[in-house]
Amino acid sequence: MLPEEKVRQIINDVLDGQKSVQYLDDNYHPADIAEAIDLADGEERKLSAFRALGVDMGSEVLPLLGDEARDLILKRTEAEGLGDLIGEMDSDDAADILGDVTDEKAEDILDTVPDEVDQEVSMLLEYDEESAGGIMQIELVEANEKATVAETIEKLRAKADEIKDVHNIFVVDENRKLKGVAPLRDLILNPAKKTIGEIIDSQPPIYATVDADQEKVAWLFKRYDLVSLPVVDNEMVLKGRVVIDDVVDVMEEEADEDIMTMAGADDEALTQTHTIREMVQYRLPWLGASLIGGFITGALIWSFKMAI
């Protein structure tokens, strides 16, 4: 957690009309600005600090805020202001924000954004939140397998402003069907005239379909040490990509869920039980199982101790 003094310094700098967004960008990481706003005193101070960031930096900070500050800003910002922010965001973050406001407000917001953004985000919103489609982003760099390395680098250059974390180029055929994945390193190390089709692995690429469960996606990242993963539809047509930092969030979520479940406080229990009696009824078997499990573990350890 940021020390109090640092929080004050960041908020003062943000609110200081003399200090440009460039100054903030040169001195603070968006994650630190987000935490400073989370920890700032009072709703009005949080709000004015966020507003002082402007659209570019605001669109980076908003997805990083804690629930409280985020809800506050979503509630207190007009649809048009949110539309501006969403227009600058990665599509997965934009979809998350729209999932957090009322359906009515989401529609109002989408009315203010360019058609292209509307279409992309609306598509993402159709996928289950816990599926590959629900956590992927649209932004990626793709190259036709017949394009040369030089052409692909030009394409990357054209998209550089829009897409920040590029680790891999996704290679497709003329129907946008996924053919392979080329790490940036291979673009640098291969002659400019080679085609992308020649430099990709002969092994079929690792991918997820849009409806794959997010746990499956996390498993693929872990097993194959990935930094990004192409997501395709049932016809193998490229739809988006999942990036490792989103998976890290999923892993945290799943670990928390596991811990909640073990403590007998999983989602269902928390949302569907209503009285203390029900809570106790729900928990007691878990505690009993835990006790019995403890004895079994103890016995096992004791017997292994014998074996050693």
Place this chain on the structure above:
Amino acid sequence: MLPEEKVRQIINDVLDGQKSVQYLDDNYHPADIAEAIDLADGEERKLSAFRALGVDMGSEVLPLLGDEARDLILKRTEAEGLGDLIGEMDSDDAADILGDVTDEKAEDILDTVPDEVDQEVSMLLEYDEESAGGIMQIELVEANEKATVAETIEKLRAKADEIKDVHNIFVVDENRKLKGVAPLRDLILNPAKKTIGEIIDSQPPIYATVDADQEKVAWLFKRYDLVSLPVVDNEMVLKGRVVIDDVVDVMEEEADEDIMTMAGADDEALTQTHTIREMVQYRLPWLGASLIGGFITGALIWSFKMAI
């Protein structure tokens, strides 16, 4: 988990003298070969499959094996054979393997490897296993801040065989003190004649010191959405890098530890208690706390329900 049929197919292909290592490499990911060996029937079959891989592929598969197959191979392979494997491995994996054999065998193994590997791995072994130094690898691409983009690309080319996952170039001054981090993307997008010092962020780079706890390292990756992190000594001299896939493993470990602790079976308890009575004594307070916690949670939820 791999289906039985797939396990059989992989093992048969591995043991088939007609199928080259290139064939295996084109058709299977090392993680799948590792799991097939984990699931293969019997020690002898596991051993002969592993040996059939040869040194190059064996050095990739060994760190991915489950504990059982890994221990088997470490026990049944001579120091020289393990030395060959370790010589081809990333330094962090090599250090892990050496940490898993007896000190005597580790010394025997290190006697068989080139001096450079010996020095690197011995240095890594001096760090606490759960520190940044203990999980980092030596392999990285560094560039002097005065080098041009073109020179840095040449350096990357020279190291390409040795280092597979390059996402960032670490930028240092003439004393090897860390100055910044340049994503590969920036090498591609900037003119060849610019110096690396000109293209890095003006913000000081995010780094960990060798003695930082691995939890701190994982936190940095999560907070700043990193894919790799430079590790420095107390004088800011670059010592190594941690890559995201190692952090994913750390996160798993820490989550498991949390779950173990919650179940009253954390490391200390498992390793230091000796009798069932002690186990019970150790666990009961946890179970009691869990029960009381359950009631408190129940009460809280009930009171929030009132508030809603």
